[in-house]
Amino acid sequence: MNRMTMLGTGYVGLVSGACLAELGHIITCMDIDAHKIRRLQLGQMPFYEPGLDTLVQRNHARGRLAFEADPARATAGAEAVFIAVGTPSGADGSADLSALFAACHLVIESAPTRPMLLVQKSTAPVGTARRLRHEIASRNGHGALLEVAVNPEFLQEGCAIETFLHPDRVVIGTDSVRAERLMRRIYRPLSLQGTPMVATTLESAEMIKYASNCLLATKISYINEIANLCESVGADARVVAHGMGLDHRIGSSFLHPGPGFGGSCFPKDAQALLRFAAECGVTLRVVSAALEVNRAQAERMVVKSEAALGALPAPRIALLGLSFKPETDDIRESPGLRLAEIYLERGASVVAHDPMAMPNVRTTALGRRMRFAEAPYEAVHDADALVVATDWEQYRNLDLRRVASLLRHPVLLDLRRIFEPQDAVDAGLDYHCVGLPPRLGDRNHREPRTQAGLGARRTAVDRATPTHARADSVSRKSAP
Numbered sequence: 001m002n003r004m005t006m007l008g009t010g011y012v013g014l015v016s017g018a019c020l021a022e023l024g025h026i027i028t029c030m031d032i033d034a035h036k037i038r039r040l041q042l043g044q045m046p047f048y049e050p051g052l053d054t055l056v057q058r059n060h061a062r063g064r065l066a067f068e069a070d071p072a073r074a075t076a077g078a079e080a081v082f083i084a085v086g087t088p089s090g091a092d093g094s095a096d097l098s099a100l101f102a103a104c105h106l107v108i109e110s111a112p113t114r115p116m117l118l119v120q121k122s123t124a125p126v127g128t129a130r131r132l133r134h135e136i137a138s139r140n141g142h143g144a145l146l147e148v149a150v151n152p153e154f155l156q157e158g159c160a161i162e163t164f165l166h167p168d169r170v171v172i173g174t175d176s177v178r179a180e181r182l183m184r185r186i187y188r189p190l191s192l193q194g195t196p197m198v199a200t201t202l203e204s205a206e207m208i209k210y211a212s213n214c215l216l217a218t219k220i221s222y223i224n225e226i227a228n229l230c231e232s233v234g235a236d237a238r239v240v241a242h243g244m245g246l247d248h249r250i251g252s253s254f255l256h257p258g259p260g261f262g263g264s265c266f267p268k269d270a271q272a273l274l275r276f277a278a279e280c281g282v283t284l285r286v287v288s289a290a291l292e293v294n295r296a297q298a299e300r301m302v303v304k305s306e307a308a309l310g311a312l313p314a315p316r317i318a319l320l321g322l323s324f325k326p327e328t329d330d331i332r333e334s335p336g337l338r339l340a341e342i343y344l345e346r347g348a349s350v351v352a353h354d355p356m357a358m359p360n361v362r363t364t365a366l367g368r369r370m371r372f373a374e375a376p377y378e379a380v381h382d383a384d385a386l387v388v389a390t391d392w393e394q395y396r397n398l399d400l401r402r403v404a405s406l407l408r409h410p411v412l413l414d415l416r417r418i419f420e421p422q423d424a425v426d427a428g429l430d431y432h433c434v435g436l437p438p439r440l441g442d443r444n445h446r447e448p449r450t451q452a453g454l455g456a457r458r459t460a461v462d463r464a465t466p467t468h469a470r471a472d473s474v475s476r477k478s479a480p
């Protein structure tokens with residue numbers, strides 16, 4: 001059991017603090033947002049994450065998790081202080097480290113009276129931890145008692161508790177033997193369950209985080225480009241991704257074609273990596289291309305619906321899904337919001353629904369230009385097209401016949417492939433998605449360029465599905 005402090009009670013800090021308490025440690029969470037701390041003291045969660053309220057309440061009741069607004073009280077007696085504050089994109093794309101350094105100053109000023117480890121959990125460019133160390137050294141006195149480690153976080157919002165408590169690895173970056181020993185002790189419950197520990201230098205630990213996130217972002221952009229090609233050649237991108245992912249050298253995760261990546265990490269970390277690589281005189285062409293493809297993908301989705309709607313002026317779009325992924329209310333860099341922005345720019349109106357994220361969107365400038373519906377069918381009512389941007393479970397169960405009857409034009413853009421195309425066609429919808437040829441339900445469906453001969457005797461759905469793939473685990477209705 002170790003006594004520790006978590007600075008920042010955002011998506012990472014609060015989950016990490018609660019999970020470390022669950023592992024048996026005594027944690028005090030501190031935030032400069034005193035209102036947030038007051039709410040946490042009352043048992044109110046500042047954001048939605050499945051299971052977090054129960055985890056927080058349980059560990060609070062056990063006396064292992066406390067919330068404190070005063071930095072000196074929060075850090076008193078701590079062996080380690082984790083910094084999990086935001087490192088958002090600055091105006092030029094580089095990581096804005098002002099909150100990280102402000103948090104570091106809080107720790108120095110809180111005057112530790114015995115050795116304390118400062119742990120950089122926030123994602124920050126290579127070299128940041130060493131800068132923190134210089135900062136500490138330059139502020140003589142109590143700062144001398146502080147050592148520094150890097151411990152990047154890999155949790156995933158929507159399943160943050162599970163991914164914190166059962167990570168693929170724990171990365172520990174430090175030059176200090178004593179610091180490494182303490183970090184290994186903190187994460188001992190995880191190493192006992194077989195989690196690999198990667199102990200390395202400050203720089204390598206910082207780089208592992210960026211290199212990992214940027215590879216995942218690149219994988220998404222890659223499969224989106226392949227999906228766009230699939231649409232032209234009559235291949236089914238979902239089957240292609242499945243066939244690729246079975247190769248263990250590739251793996252199936254992050255191979256889901258869609259409207260592009262979003263969230264608080266991939267776009268900002270890719271930009272930050274490009275920036276600090278450029279400062280080192282290195283051009284990262286692959287990462288740059290991943291961002292470029294991602295930007296174009298959202299635009300491409302809107303063009304898809306415009307093609308389906310023809311020259312309809314000022315269409316009304318029903319948009320389902322505003323969070324960047326399901327099971328979170330996080331709207332940072334959400335593809336759904338990017339789509340809403342483009343639709344509004346082009347003269348459409350948007351009626352949106354999301355099970356959790358609507359309160360966050362309502363407070364934004366973009367949100368004030370949209371309308372919100374309390375239920376998905378209400379959003380669909382009298383709309384010219386339905387666009388599904390986030391694959392929330394509740395959207396999978398929509399009654400497509402009812403959807404078709406409520407829409408003014410039966411256009412469905414299923415950007416997460418949550419519906420069976422044939423079901424949508426059978427319900428009377430003009431179905432479009434990412435990675436299948438357009439106009440699936442149209443009797444005058446254009447022959448796929450490379451499969452014209454094959455296509456002649458097959459249905460639209462069949463035409464989009466390679467014969468060899470139809471018996472695999474991607475379930476699909478047989479052709480009528």
Ligand SMILES: NC(=O)c1ccc[n+]([C@@H]2O[C@H](COP(=O)([O-])OP(=O)(O)OC[C@H]3O[C@@H](n4cnc5c(N)ncnc54)[C@H](O)[C@@H]3O)[C@@H](O)[C@H]2O)c1
Pocket residue numbers: 007008009010011012013030031032033036084085086087099100102103106121122123124153154155156157264265
């Ligand atoms: N969100 C994710 O899924 C995720 C996953 C892995 C890593 N990360 C990284 O973790 C870091 C935190 O991300 P987040 O999503 O939790 O951010 P967030 O914006 O949700 O939370 C940051 C919190 O820090 C608080 N804060 C700011 N300055 C402070 C200070 N000086 N002292 C104490 N608290 C302060 C803010 O009030 C806020 O509550 C970022 O570097 C991010 O890149 C995020």
